[in-house]
Amino acid sequence: MEIITHSTDSLFSTRLSSSLGDHLTIAEAQADDLPEIALLNDEIFQEERIINSFDRDDLLMLVALYDDEPIGFKIGYRENRFVFYSAKGGVKEQFRRQGVGKAMLYAMVDRVQQMGYKRLAYDTFPNMHPAMTIMGLREGYSVVRADFNHAYHDFRIRFEKKL
Numbered sequence: 341m342e343i344i345t346h347s348t349d350s351l352f353s354t355r356l357s358s359s360l361g362d363h364l365t366i367a368e369a370q371a372d373d374l375p376e377i378a379l380l381n382d383e384i385f386q387e388e389r390i391i392n393s394f395d396r397d398d399l400l401m402l403v404a405l406y407d408d409e410p411i412g413f414k415i416g417y418r419e420n421r422f423v424f425y426s427a428k429g430g431v432k433e434q435f436r437r438q439g440v441g442k443a444m445l446y447a448m449v450d451r452v453q454q455m456g457y458k459r460l461a462y463d464t465f466p467n468m469h470p471a472m473t474i475m476g477l478r479e480g481y482s483v484v485r486a487d488f489n490h491a492y493h494d495f496r497i498r499f500e501k502k503l
C-alpha cells in the first residue's frame with residue numbers, strides 16, 4: 341500500500357486532526373490489498389459483495405491504518421469527467437467517532453481534485469447508515485436526489501459537493 345497521508349504530515353496536520361494522532365495513516369490500496377478490504381467489508385457491512393465491479397476508470401481504494409492494522413476503507417471511481425463517485429466505505433465500529441471517516445473523505449477529495457474532478461458524489465441510506473448522512477450534511481454536501489430502494493427497504497439519498 342502506498343501511504344498517501346499520515347496524521348503528522350504537515351499538509352494534512354490540521355485537516356486530519358484525528359484523536360488517533362500519529363497512529364492513523366491513510367494509504368492507497370492496490371489489487372493485492374483486496375483480501376484486507378474484503379475482511380473489513382465483511383466486518384462492517386456483513387456482506388460478501390464489496391462493490392459490483394472493480395473494472396472502473398480511476399478506481400481509487402483507500403485504507404485507514406491504525407499503526408499497521410486496517411481499520412477502514414473507502415472506494416470510489418470515475419462517474420464522468422467531472423464527477424468522482426464514492427461507492428462504498430466504512431470504519432470498524434470500535435474506531436468510529438475518532439475522525440477516521442473524515443480523514444478518508446478528505447484524502448479522497450485531495451486525490452480526486454488532483455486528478456481534475458470537479459465534484460464528489462455518493463449515495464447513502466439514511467435509516468440504515470445515518471452517520472454518512474450526518475457527516476455529508478456537516479461537510480457541506482447537498483442532497484441532489486432521493487428515491488426509495490426496495491432491495492434495502494430504505495430511501496437512497498445522493499449527496500454531491502463541488503470541490
Ligand SMILES: CC(C)(COP(=O)(O)OP(=O)(O)OC[C@H]1O[C@@H](n2cnc3c(N)ncnc32)[C@H](O)[C@@H]1OP(=O)(O)O)[C@@H](O)C(=O)NCCC(=O)NCCS
Pocket residue numbers: 384428429430431432435436437438439440441442443463464465469470471472474475478
Ligand atoms: C460513516 C462512517 C464511515 C463514519 O466514520 P467515522 O470514522 O465514525 O466518522 P468520523 O469520526 O470521521 O466523523 C466525522 C463527523 O461525522 C459525523 N458523525 C459520524 N458518525 C456519526 C454518528 N454516529 N452520529 C452523529 N454524527 C456522526 C460527526 O459530525 C463527526 O464529527 P464529530 O465526531 O466531531 O462530531 C462510519 O460510521 C461507518 O463505517 N458506518 C457504517 C458504514 C457506513 O455507514 N458506511 C457508509 C455507507 S454510505
